[in-house]
């Protein structure tokens with residue numbers, strides 16, 4: 878059984894215009910929350926719950942939680958490197974990277 882505090886794979890590389898789907902295969906809740914300073918300047922912020930900023934996502938964590946068996950997806954239109962994390966489990970190292978070519 879996979880570690881329940883890990884994004885797998887931790888780093889993905891995709892083409893511009895492709896969509897990443899995060900499916901919660903664990904039995905606890907998680908978020909997908911972009912680091913506000915790790916999104917390319919010309920790209921849209923993303924976070925489960927649909928927040929427009931990291932601050933908003935952190936202020937309303939419960940609205941961004943992805944339940945077991947549920948998924949969150951985001952389409953990446955701009956090339957660059959995007960860093961994100963799970964708010965409840967960041968301290969456990971639950972972080973990931975999307976590279977868009």
Ligand SMILES: [Cu+2]
Pocket residue numbers: 882906907908963964965966971
């Ligand atoms: Cu988590």
